[in-house]
Amino acid sequence: MANDFQYNDDDSKACGGYLPSTSPLDRRSFLAGAAAGAAALALPRWAVAAEGLLAPNPSAAFDDDLSPIRSEIMRRHDETIKRLQTWIRQPSIAAEYRGMNEGCELTMQMLREAGFQQVTKVPTDGQPGIFATLDAGAPKTLGLYFMYDVKQVDPSEWSSPPWDAALVDKSGFGKVVIGRGAVNQKGPEAAFIAALHAIRGSGRKLPVNLILVAEGEEEIGSPHFPQIVRKPEVQQALRRCFGIFMPSATQAGDGQVTMTLGAKGVVELELVSSGEKWGRGPRTDVHSSNKARLDSPAWHLVQALNTLVSADGNDPAIEGFASRARPLSPAEKSMIATAAQRMHEDAVKRSLGVEHWVHDASFQESLEMLMGRPTVNIEGLVGGYTGPGGKTILPHRAVAKIDMRLVPDMTAAEALAALKAHLAKHGFGDIEVNMTGGYDPTSTPADASLIRAQTAVYKRGGIDPVLLPRNAGSWPGYVFTGEPLKLPAGHFGLGHGSGAHAPDEYYVIESSNPKVQGMDGAVFSFVEYLFEVAHTA
């Protein structure tokens, strides 16, 4: 899922780790059950039968018969794939100012065709956003968060060109579409749009009204997203919402789903130590022999950095930084304990390439730290000579790229202020603190009706989602969950993909694993979700 997170390019890791894959026994039992038509509650509602049709699970929590919509999804299969391919073939990369207006216009056109009556481009100080509404005359209104931008690519790293959106057989998964944005986020968003087409195409009325906000700068840290969401007409529309969600491919490769009740906040920044600002040491790189008589901005940076964390490098030591950090509640700890039981520590460690958690903590403790601890991390160090071998210079400038992760009730602004005050207090007030992105933590109560509706849909589909209090990655949900809207917010959607921010990003179109949904299953999960939301108290 969290391939939709700017600050989280590998969701399975940010969520805490990989879930156990289906054991042969589990799968055999499941197939036996499916063949017998029994144990309906354990059956995925969207199980794929041998001929590739969706096998409906009759035990819906509501009375609507969704099978005509399901048929319509299948009828429109090719149209849906084609729409996704068209979208992928339009690159929109904010970091490169590439195809932004085209991507915005194309997205707006797709929303209009899907039934949104009002679709408005929202100018910002950066790339434009979109505000769209679909009034179905329904009692309930659901919010939607879309992004139309994608991450940069290095085409030489791809086995299939990133803008071809080719359909390829991928071992263990079936037919997938390969392309930048396939899973992050055009695939799941296209599946949601297809759900609207299918509902309308089958002659049904949409069970909820929709309010949609979209941005084109998700991949650069959503710097202007508040300008979109905080427009009065957008705020007014969002206030009516039951909650807001982003379409996502939440299934891991084994079909398992992890739900998170929020995300950490983040501040990304550069610490820049320079002779210019310091007034000591050189203002240009000079011969290194001068170290004997000149102060070194690089040593100055090292010494400033050293004050930011504990002696083992693990605990933030910035005064006041975490003073508003809320400890994990007993309920959150219990949620993590349950999740830890269902996860495989060995697989997680293997995938991360690690042997030890900090302080040699247990797996459960590692998850508690992942969800509950603020962090100060070095993303990168760059200063002076960085090529092969050495070069005898005393550099006039050195930079540390830092990210700080925040838990409720910390805020990005307060974290930044604490850092600046700390540096000043310790004699490093000359070091520049240049924030490049970030935002507050986001949090949604476990008992929010949005979360209950999502859980209900997953469970009826035979999936018992792992529930975690927080994603250790970050997304700009604070604009919804914070003041003044205080909306529940999260991600939803079946389906699977991977490779966000990486080469060969893919999204499964036709799944070869009965536990993993392909495109049609993903589309149907959104249909179910909309009807579930309409019926949730």
Added chain:
Amino acid sequence: MANDFQYNDDDSKACGGYLPSTSPLDRRSFLAGAAAGAAALALPRWAVAAEGLLAPNPSAAFDDDLSPIRSEIMRRHDETIKRLQTWIRQPSIAAEYRGMNEGCELTMQMLREAGFQQVTKVPTDGQPGIFATLDAGAPKTLGLYFMYDVKQVDPSEWSSPPWDAALVDKSGFGKVVIGRGAVNQKGPEAAFIAALHAIRGSGRKLPVNLILVAEGEEEIGSPHFPQIVRKPEVQQALRRCFGIFMPSATQAGDGQVTMTLGAKGVVELELVSSGEKWGRGPRTDVHSSNKARLDSPAWHLVQALNTLVSADGNDPAIEGFASRARPLSPAEKSMIATAAQRMHEDAVKRSLGVEHWVHDASFQESLEMLMGRPTVNIEGLVGGYTGPGGKTILPHRAVAKIDMRLVPDMTAAEALAALKAHLAKHGFGDIEVNMTGGYDPTSTPADASLIRAQTAVYKRGGIDPVLLPRNAGSWPGYVFTGEPLKLPAGHFGLGHGSGAHAPDEYYVIESSNPKVQGMDGAVFSFVEYLFEVAHTA
């Protein structure tokens, strides 16, 4: 001068700073004196008369009449320039394995043509060196150190292509040759070779025998130079030497000469902190959210670095590192005090782009630190994401590029061992210490006859050289000054050039400043030097 130092790409800085430039009054007085033919001792022996001829200063310390040789130098002017151009047009770059054998062969051919009877290529584990001897049947033997390699170039940065060796008018200097190696070191070396041609061409016998060792890896830290110098036949030959010197363009832009009685040693190394070696933290870059539960090799490096210096970043704090550092003697301090009087602190600070010395020291103290203090310097920091903006990773590896400067009686091997022991003792034994180059300090007594001969030649030429106890940069003179040879060693030669290791490296061919020697003056300075050495007790 010290463009010939691998570890010293701007000699004027490494030597302590710029000397006062000639004031208009000084110059006017000088010209008046010259016109009157008076004040002979204050007259440069090689003053250039209006018609470009060398005006001899008659007050030689020995009886030889060198004027026929001077005439021969002028007669061979074009031949000398052409030889230098041919040499520059043959790039030899050890770091790029470019033109090494060709450069070695060309140098050997030039030595043979200059009268060396025996010229041998000396294979090493790296690039070949040269051992050459010229037996003049003289009582005294002088050693010579040559390099035939040059630094890399980025041709796009040059106003005249680096391998064209074009003759260009340079404002304030006259006609210069521009090309890589022009001053570092082919220009001065070619001037020395021209001196041999001129002596022979004028029918004179060389007043000293010569032993020459050359290397092709000076610009990569002379890693195999000991393999050349320590060959038994080379050692045996060098043992006969009075001392050893490298031809150099020791004049600053204003004509002043600075002499140094040795140089600091140096160790260049990389400190590499990695999850692989540490056994903690990741073995590949992982999503930065994992900092909450994973150790960070980048923080580990920062914390290790922090232990290497004092709290202000200025004093080495590596246990045992400087225990054999010899404090400056009263004589050395006095030498520095005299030099400080003759130097312009403001100009030095301006050229370095600095406002303060460490601890706000005085200029004299800054020079004492420059010559007398061992250093631990950060040349570069590189780890994780180093591009524009940020990238949310927890890097598995971070590197600090360090140089450590050593004073007598420290050694490179002991300094390296002290660093490793220190890291291990402080819990950083996993951090790799990869030495990439370096060698011991080198030192020559002020009263060595080699130094006395050099000083005598300069003074007779009207130049009162600034004498400093040590160059803060480094050169591999330790192979000569250390055990078992214990030879005096240094640099000598009039002439001026600059831009070693930088674009538009140049060497003055025909000087427009009477205080700065052009090529012919440089050649004649070597002639004088050879006769002076022959007469020095």
